[in-house]
Amino acid sequence: MKQNKIKLVLAGTGKFSSDIFSSLIRNDKFEVVCLISQPNKSLDRQKNIIKTEVSKLANDNNIKLFQPNKIGEIYDELKELDFDFFITAAFGQFIPNSIIKLAKKAALNIHGSILEKYRGAAPVQYALLNNEKETGISLIYMIDKMDAGDILATAKTEIKQNDTALEIFDKLASLTISNLPKWLEDLYNDKITSIKQNELLVSFAPKIKNEEVEIFKTMTCQEALNKIRAFNDQPGAYIIINNKRLKIYRATFNKIKSPLSLDFSDGKLYLIEYQFEGKKRVKHEI
Numbered sequence: 001m002k003q004n005k006i007k008l009v010l011a012g013t014g015k016f017s018s019d020i021f022s023s024l025i026r027n028d029k030f031e032v033v034c035l036i037s038q039p040n041k042s043l044d045r046q047k048n049i050i051k052t053e054v055s056k057l058a059n060d061n062n063i064k065l066f067q068p069n070k071i072g073e074i075y076d077e078l079k080e081l082d083f084d085f086f087i088t089a090a091f092g093q094f095i096p097n098s099i100i101k102l103a104k105k106a107a108l109n110i111h112g113s114i115l116e117k118y119r120g121a122a123p124v125q126y127a128l129l130n131n132e133k134e135t136g137i138s139l140i141y142m143i144d145k146m147d148a149g150d151i152l153a154t155a156k157t158e159i160k161q162n163d164t165a166l167e168i169f170d171k172l173a174s175l176t177i178s179n180l181p182k183w184l185e186d187l188y189n190d191k192i193t194s195i196k197q198n199e200l201l202v203s204f205a206p207k208i209k210n211e212e213v214e215i216f217k218t219m220t221c222q223e224a225l226n227k228i229r230a231f232n233d234q235p236g237a238y239i240i241i242n243n244k245r246l247k248i249y250r251a252t253f254n255k256i257k258s259p260l261s262l263d264f265s266d267g268k269l270y271l272i273e274y275q276f277e278g279k280k281r282v283k284h285e286i
Contacts, residue, residue: 005029006188007083009103010054011036011071011091018053019173020089020110020180025061027181033083034064036071038092072096084188088142089176092121097144105188107142110180112172114138114154116197118205119147124168126205127159128230131222134158135168137176139183141194150194153183164232164250208235215239215248221267225251228269236275249273249281256286 008030010021024030037054051059058065066074071093079102086103088095089110100107113123115138120126127135136156141149155178157171186192213231215224215238227237228248236247239262250272251262260271275281 003029005031006085006184007031007033008184009033009036009078009081009083009086010089011087011093011095012054012089013038013052013092014090015053016112016169016173017089017091018057019170020176021054022057023177024180025057025063029181029185032061032063033081034058034066034078036066036068036074036091039067039069071099075099075102078102085184086142094146095142100142100144108152108187109140109142109147109149110176111138111140111147112169113205114156115140115147115151116199116201117203119202120205121207123205124165124172125208125230128163128165128168129226131226132159135172137172137179139180148197150196152187152192152194153179155179162250162252164229166233169233210235213237217262217264219264221253221264221269224262224264224269225253245277247275249275250283252286254286256284 006029008024010024010032012018012021021032021035025032035054035058037052040049040051040055055065055067066077068074075098078099083103084105086099086107087110090112095107111123113127114136118126124135134156136154138154139152140147141152143149155175157175159168183192213227213235215227228251231237232249236249238245238247248271251269252272253269256270256272260274261268262271272286273281273283
């Protein structure tokens with residue numbers, strides 16, 4: 001007997017979410033009932049609104065789209081929909097209990113770390129700031145406490161020396177795409193046993209503040225490089241040189257044919273990709 005399609009409501013905003021959701025849309029075992037994204041807020045240089053990646057995905061696939069300022073605003077609309085799982089991936093809003101309870105099977109979160117490590121908004125950045133050698137994804141039940149739900153499944157990946165946040169987000173999206181369909185099928189068929197998180201092992205990765213991305217020459221090379229790797233995606237780590245802001249997107253310990261290097265407390269970093277204030281971004285091949 002053919003199994004009915006598993007019905008999904010998916011909430012996310014950027015490329016990481018869009019890549020994962022796109023794979024579920026293409027999978028004939030699932031039916032994506034609607035997509036939810038943060039509102040379109042960014043403007044390009046011509047002051048045109050830039051659509052979020054998830055909103056573009058909805059438009060491209062003719063899927064119902066909601067973009068509330070607060071997700072509670074669409075409670076009545078979601079209540080009218082028939083869906084098995086409500087799933088978030090880097091959505092960027094707190095989900096109230098009223099929404100969590102609407103899913104027939106479960107409300108789930110795809111979190112970009114190996115919980116209990118790095119609960120919070122910036123797990124990828126904190127893994128790089130702390131020079132971790134591996135990271136991964138956790139599929140957890142959503143509850144009304146941030147990233148504290150029981151763990152249903154995890155998958156790990158290596159962090160390589162030159163990986164920045166951009167590479168890690170891509171790795172985690174690929175890891176999710178490879179594993180999530182099987183996890184959802186198993187959960188739908190009651191084949192997964194959840195594990196409670198150990199509160200004694202919890203660490204946090206709160207939202208990054210603007211002042212945290214600055215680099216100083218009193219730092220070690222490793223401390224500076226960790227910031228450069230962590231903030232490559234956004235907003236870009238920076239250092240003040242001659243009263244000018246220099247954003248650094250990629251750097252290396254290895255001596256390369258780069259016209260620009262910086263001295264730190266214990267050595268030198270060679271800049272691969274950078275941008276002086278008011279100038280174009282420069283990228284060197286290595």
